[in-house]
Amino acid sequence: MDASSLKSPPQDASVESLVLGKTPRAGSQDAERMFDTLRNAVLDQRLPPGMQLKEQALADAFKVNRALVRAVLARLESARLVEHRPNRGVFVATPTVAEARDIFAARRVIEAALVRTLTAVAMPAGLAEMQALVEREQAAYRSGDMRAGLRLSVEFHRLLARLAGNSVLANFLEELVARTPLVVLSYKGSDTPSCALDEHSAIIEAIAVGDAERAVTLMNAHLNHLEAKLESGFRAASGEADIAAMLGLAPAR
Template sequence: MPAPVRKTPANPAERENTVDEIYERVYVAILEHRLQPGTKLGEERMADIFGVSRARIREVLARLAHEQIVELFPQRGAYVAKPSTEQARDVFEARRLIEPAVVRRLVDTHTPEKIQRLRQHVELEADARRRGDKRAVIRLSGEFHTLLAELAGNSALARSMRELCMLTCLTILLYDAPTAQSCRDDEHQMIIDAVARRDRARAEEIMLDHLDHIEGSLQLDQGNGEADLEAIFRG
């Protein structure tokens, strides 16, 4: 019986959309802790799941590897990154340098519309907590910090924050930080309030305390690296 023919995008724009879509689905699966650090991302299996060529999957994995979300090993393949304790400390050191700059810029450039977007996001977090939707809580908590950087209006900062938030998510999963302590929703609200008041010093102080609380909640706990990719992406 001949092997099934996978649909190949007809033009570069379609191809890019396909790569973007697969990238985003993998990204969100990691962010929601459905994919654990150390999970193998087999090219052939993922190509079959998404109905694309292995070359397309390699593009996605290369992009994720460039952002340090995935690690590529010769002869072994691609794995969801598994940050060491030293790498975790590096991530938080970088965030302590970058995020005060983000809130300073946002204090100087915020508008009522930006503050409203942040408050709406925090309400989504609160709703997810009320519903007990842990995956949504994890994803939205990380996206709050990325949203701050996007609204601050600096694309380089926004890209950096997206990468750092993902690495933080991997670290939290790997070292088993309880969600309720690792990213407290009341502190998100306090950051917004300080920004709305244009209180730069207070916004920076709360952000640094917030990062301290996240890092301080980490506990050493290795993931097993096993996952059912088909159940994750087809479920």
């Protein structure tokens, strides 16, 4: 160890964990890993809304005990990514139409504020980072990798939140961005990608030029675009359960 710092903090002991397989009392890291994995699975739309997440199955999959699983599921529940029904279990959240509309309204409010802030404090380094991200996103879509494209598209909004420098709003947007794929999957009308790519670069450009109002307008239009794609799905779900459509039959109305 480092002899220069005698009272060095305990650090991590991660080397041990790699050698011995498992360091005692490593639940904290396991929980983090598990939470991120489940969260990303929701973001990637690999977990369909309504699917049940059984404790024992997760415990086996992640090689942890049920207590830790329950703790992680509790976190996911307060992030509203899953719903917990007493004595029934936890299920991937299925946002209602009202919730879906509220999520988009909240995103418009928060992202507009973030864009405004970012225009004011814009640092060249941050803008370059966003530009690079958008280019990777466009490349992914062009090469047909829809999953990577969607992931980078989501990353665009998360990066926007981080660069604006307000950790509270960033956390809120993080939650909203994570819930959006659930909404899309619940009420998807068409199969077009979630975010139109050129809109992202247009927003960056407006920020770079310092035109805050234009950037806000573009962002709102961007989110409206996405929500508009779901409107048909909203209407379909407003009627009784659309079992016919789910079975591939002709729409009831």
